[in-house]
Amino acid sequence: MLFVITSVLILLLVYGPHLWIRHVMKKHGAPDAGMPGTGGELAQHLINRFELSDVVVELTDEGDHYSPSEKAVRLSRSVFDGRSITAVAVAAHEVGHAIQYHREEAITTLRQRYLPAAMIVQKIAVGFLFAIPLVVAIFKVPHVALLTALIGVLAMLASVLIQFVILPMEWDASFNKAMPILVTGEYIRKHQYDAVNSVLRAAAFTYVAAALMDILRLGRWLMILRSAIR
Numbered sequence: 001m002l003f004v005i006t007s008v009l010i011l012l013l014v015y016g017p018h019l020w021i022r023h024v025m026k027k028h029g030a031p032d033a034g035m036p037g038t039g040g041e042l043a044q045h046l047i048n049r050f051e052l053s054d055v056v057v058e059l060t061d062e063g064d065h066y067s068p069s070e071k072a073v074r075l076s077r078s079v080f081d082g083r084s085i086t087a088v089a090v091a092a093h094e095v096g097h098a099i100q101y102h103r104e105e106a107i108t109t110l111r112q113r114y115l116p117a118a119m120i121v122q123k124i125a126v127g128f129l130f131a132i133p134l135v136v137a138i139f140k141v142p143h144v145a146l147l148t149a150l151i152g153v154l155a156m157l158a159s160v161l162i163q164f165v166i167l168p169m170e171w172d173a174s175f176n177k178a179m180p181i182l183v184t185g186e187y188i189r190k191h192q193y194d195a196v197n198s199v200l201r202a203a204a205f206t207y208v209a210a211a212l213m214d215i216l217r218l219g220r221w222l223m224i225l226r227s228a229i230r
Contacts, residue, residue, distance in 0.1 A: 017209035024202040028085040028195045029078065039087030040080035042187065043073050046095045049185075055098045064090050064203075066097035068108070073098055085192055089178065089199035092187075096177030100169065110166045118162040118211070121155050128152030163211035170207060174200035 037045070043057045060074035067074060073094045079087045100108050128151050178200055182188045188196055 021202040025086050035083040039091035043091040052102050066094045068101045085195045089196045092178035093203040096173030107169050110169050114162045118159045122159040125152045125155035160211040163208045170204040174204040
């Protein structure tokens with residue numbers, strides 16, 4: 001019984017944030033005829049307003065994000081063409097990142113310094129976990145496989161920790177940039193404040209939720225390890 005409860009709690013911790021973000025985005029993603037424009041139009045308007053002359057708005061299939069190297073605010077179809085609270089809030093959040101980099105704010109160093117490291121650590125973790133069956137087959141020593149698994153798990157957890165480290169940058173884009181811009185610019189109405197606040201909070205935690213989801217891969221590799229040791 002304790003094992004079942006622990007498993008459920010772990011699943012909620014890992015998968016819960018992802019489900020919550022999807023719920024919030026969908027809940028506030030319905031078209032709103034009162035919106036003066038689409039997410040893409042708002043993004044372009046804000047880029048012009050803040051004189052981010054070298055930043056472009058692009059449609060993407062890879063999820064909403066800002067690319068500092070290419071100076072591009074990239075929005076998914078539902079945000080780019082959407083006239084919803086979610087579309088407007090997400091577009092403003094990504095432009096918030098563009099503003100951070102344009103102003104060369106100190107907080108941008110968090111992402112530049114740690115996000116590439118997170119990607120490398122994650123690849124190392126997956127590499128170690130892939131190597132488990134081969135290690136067992138070559139050395140025929142379960143303890144070697146366990147050590148390999150432990151290293152892989154620790155590396156993946158380190159990747160998640162790094163995502164938490166850059167969370168302040170995401171929070172700044174949502175609540176020091178996007179929310180004040182939307183409110184003071186009267187791009188949203190007063191009764192929409194709470195909904196926009198929820199979407200911006202979800203946007204800030206998107207990378208953390210994605211990192212936590214990676215932990216679910218561990219289940220697959222631990223099953224492989226168990227089979228290999230047998």
